[in-house]
Amino acid sequence: MIMQRREVMTARVVLILLMLVTLLPFASLFTTALHPSGSTPLGIDWPSNPQWGNFVTAFNVANMPALLVSSTLIVVGVVPVSVVIATMAGFAIGHLRIPGSRALFVLFLLGLTLPLEGIITPLYYLVDSYGLLNTRLAIVLPLIGLYMPFSVYWMRAHFVNMPSELSEAARVDGAGVVDLFWHIHVPLARPAIASLTILLSVWTWNQFLLALVLVQDPTQRTMAGALGAFQGHYATDIPLLSAGALLILTPSLVVFLIFQRQFVAALLQGSLKG
């Protein structure tokens, strides 16, 4: 019993330490953000006169409303399209097993470990030649393509496990492929689709390199891209930078806290399958 109790104590201490270390950078940003703009405070130091106004200033200089609109537009442009076309492809490859589905699957798998840096240079020239440089489409279209390997892999993994008797029964009842897909398989795939939607939304919101290379104007970028630009402009004003970074984090945090269970489940499944 004594052994057990000591183990529980150790476990608690380890867990608390780990959580403290995880929260430390956020705490440091927060206290720093409350110091007078332009000053250089200590890492964690509660100010005698908290400057809550820094958040207002950061909100205005970072042009937060425009950033939120831009990031939202990009997510709306990327995620539904990606999910729909990946579900269609996953269904055809995993369930219908169309001729060549094995080859198609391998072709998509090729992209699964491809780092974005591996193709970013020609992407720039391609997007330029399509006349899309400095528009949100410059981020949206390549992202949809980049998400296909994981998304098709993910949806195929779902459809491969659906019993084929289900489709046969529907076929005997005279259902066409479209009916079969839309009225029978899509509703059953809802959990897989929901997790994929969460994963792609987070990845899109946080996409940095594409925004950095393809779009100059922060108000046309993703949140992460905008934060990079903000850091470039205010690197020397640490309190203002901290306030801005916290503000730009806030939407992610709020959405995460609301849907935390779904997020954690999706991220776990996502990493196990990816």
Added chain:
Amino acid sequence: MDRTGPTSDATLAPAQSHVTGRSATALRTSRLRGLRRANWAGWLLVAPALIVYVVFVLQPLVLTVQYSLYRWDGIGASQWVGLRNYVTVLTDPDLLQIISNAFQLILFFCVISVGLGLVVASLIRRIVTGPVGTAARTILFLPQVIPLVAAGIAWSWVLALPGVVNQLLTAIGLGGITRAWLGDFGTALPSVGLIGVWVLLGLCTVLLLTGMGKIDPALYESARIDGSGPIQEFWAITVPSLRNEIAVCITITAIAALASFDIVYISTGGGPGLATMVPGLEIYQLAFVGQQVGLASALAVVLVILVLLVVLPIQRMTGGEPL
């Protein structure tokens, strides 16, 4: 990839047994036609995904290989140089150091995150149940949800001269070793590595915890009865049972290390000197600042191959789905 071979005969067989004679033949041909139509419709279903993938991923991938064989400043005429860019990537001391930096980051991102994750997960596995478990999971997942750019900004400040790390060190009497951790040639790369650990440790821990939840508790009980302590338990039961989860963690963290960009760009910009320069950032610098598109592309091809060389053996090891 689990079920291959022709499906049409197999799927027709059960229905056939219920019908006889002419109607069976009629049904069979009509269903075959239906299946054939399904196949064509199937290709239409794959087409949109395939087109965006080919246009925005495979096409640039082929172009990267093509660019890598030329000398090109991105604007003027390009000049065929064969494999000379690759020779440069594999012999230039600066570029070799950059590649070696990426492998040193693997040591941190991968070895520390997974190793520490295993230890932490096996220590806390009994107490992360109920609300405590939910709260722990939520907090440990925070670094996965926020943009890496934000993590970079926060950590540059934590590790700065007046930052929290130096504050703590001074408080415990180690004021002598305080420094600008990301600005010092000796500590910059390990510091970037530790930022990576911060990002990945929570994910690894929770992944491993989930895996531990699937281990039969009877195994631990019988080990206890045999008189083995926590350390023997760890090596004899926990680690072998978690082979798949460990492989997943290694894969994710190794790719994160080799292809790191956001954190390095924000926290050090590759400096001081080349102390923290990584291939991803160097590709960006060469292509968009240094106007050496050919060399950048050769480095990009090398990076893609390195990722495959590191990831494929791990996949093979676990006997999971072949990539």
